[in-house]
Amino acid sequence: MTTYRDLVEGCEVVVCCGTGGVGKTTTAAATAMAAAAMGRRAAVVTIDPAKRLADALGISELGNDPTVIDGPWSGTLAALMLDTKATFDDVVRHHATSDEQAETILANRFYKNISTSLSGTQDYMAVEKLAELHSSGDWDLVVVDTPPTRDALAFLEAPKLLTRLLDNTIYKILISPSQGVLRAVNRAAGSVVRQLSRVVGAEVVDDAIEFFQSFQGMEEGFRERADATLTLLGADATAFVLVASPRADTIVEAKYFLDRLGKADLDAAAVIVNRVLPALSVDLSRAQQMAGSHPGGGTQALADHAAAAVGDDDRIADLLSSAPEATVVRVPLLPSDVHDIDTLHHIATLLTD
Numbered sequence: 084m085t086t087y088r089d090l091v092e093g094c095e096v097v098v099c100c101g102t103g104g105v106g107k108t109t110t111a112a113a114t115a116m117a118a119a120a121m122g123r124r125a126a127v128v129t130i131d132p133a134k135r136l137a138d139a140l141g142i143s144e145l146g147n148d149p150t151v152i153d154g155p156w157s158g159t160l161a162a163l164m165l166d167t168k169a170t171f172d173d174v175v176r177h178h179a180t181s182d183e184q185a186e187t188i189l190a191n192r193f194y195k196n197i198s199t200s201l202s203g204t205q206d207y208m209a210v211e212k213l214a215e216l217h218s219s220g221d222w223d224l225v226v227v228d229t230p231p232t233r234d235a236l237a238f239l240e241a242p243k244l245l246t247r248l249l250d251n252t253i254y255k256i257l258i259s260p261s262q263g264v265l266r267a268v269n270r271a272a273g274s275v276v277r278q279l280s281r282v283v284g285a286e287v288v289d290d291a292i293e294f295f296q297s298f299q300g301m302e303e304g305f306r307e308r309a310d311a312t313l314t315l316l317g318a319d320a321t322a323f324v325l326v327a328s329p330r331a332d333t334i335v336e337a338k339y340f341l342d343r344l345g346k347a348d349l350d351a352a353a354v355i356v357n358r359v360l361p362a363l364s365v366d367l368s369r370a371q372q373m374a375g376s377h378p379g380g381g382t383q384a385l386a387d388h389a390a391a392a393v394g395d396d397d398r399i400a401d402l403l404s405s406a407p408e409a410t411v412v413r414v415p416l417l418p419s420d421v422h423d424i425d426t427l428h429h430i431a432t433l434l435t436d
């Protein structure tokens with residue numbers, strides 16, 4: 084059975100997934116820190132980290148390059164807070180056949196819209212950033228935090244976001260130069276465009292047409308890139324780590340996540356059960372007995388805690404039955420949030436000891 088330590092030591096990419104609030108960002112940062120403690124060069128891409136954690140890591144500003152964090156580790160630890168728009172701009176510049184083409188796209192209003200607000204763009208750019216850092220050769224391990232989403236596949240499908248848009252029939256019709264051959268189709272497109280214009284406004288449609296037209300020549304590059312990033316996500320040296328908490332609602336979400344990962348022929352290499360209530364020195368029946376015979380003085384709180392902890396164990400067992408192959412780590416609920424380097428280091432130690 085591999086341990087989380089093996090995973091941190093051997094993997095090139097770790098993707099931390101799970102629903103919001105369970106400790107994904109914390110786990111991603113702690114995983115990179117653990118790798119740095121092993122002497123590796125580790126970078127973590129965080130998404131909307133808690134402000135105090137971002138401050139502690141020195142990444143309170145959105146950034147497109149990792150910031151190196153000094154600390155008592157023999158390797159290198161670096162972090163960045165994903166800037167979706169700036170990353171998308173970089174991707175466009177990278178694939179553009181000329182500066183002019185890049186500038187036309189970047190200035191286009193339709194592009195500005197999709198690069199900031201299209202659902203899935205954040206996932207897409209997280210994967211892009213991951214692929215960029217991985218291929219730079221500067222890092223032994225790249226850890227990526229994922230945007231909060233119910234569906235694991237959102238992340239896996241994100242790289243295809245733009246190519247799917249480009250494959251769209253309407254797009255093909257809109258940019259079709261051969262009016263003669265496609266006259267009938269164009270008539271249909273013309274009516275679609277007219278209807279669209281009525282709903283969203285002619286300007287929006289013009290922007291979209293201009294966007295798709297200016298994209299010509301870049302499709303192939305985008306398609307190849309999407310294939311390459313999907314290959315990276317499915318590679319042996321890439322591990323998906325599911326972060327969950329023992330609370331009932333997040334267990335349901337976590338099981339759904341595992342199910343969706345399975346549908347994509349991927350497994351969660353590890354499941355981190357975060358914020359587990361610490362075990363008590365008394366068991367439930369004893370705690371309840373004490374609460375009955377000596378009410379007050381905290382005995383009821385003790386009984387409540389013991390009861391909650393029992394429920395936790397059952398739910399964790401239920402979750403793990405959906406991921407029998409996964410490495411499991413339980414991280415206790417700490418008395419405080421994880422907002423400074425020392426507490427993060429503590430989590431890193433708990434993960435890999």
Ligand SMILES: Nc1ncnc2c1ncn2[C@@H]1O[C@H](COP(=O)(O)OP(=O)(O)O)[C@@H](O)[C@H]1O
Binds near residue numbers: 133416418
């Ligand atoms: N084991 C833990 N004990 C106590 N607090 C934790 C623990 N793990 C995470 N937290 C805190 O819980 C909050 C949510 O964690 P975060 O990593 O931001 O979750 P997510 O990225 O999944 O939304 C943060 O304030 C974090 O400091």
Ligand SMILES: [Mg+2]
Binds near residue numbers: 108
């Ligand atoms: Mg987060």
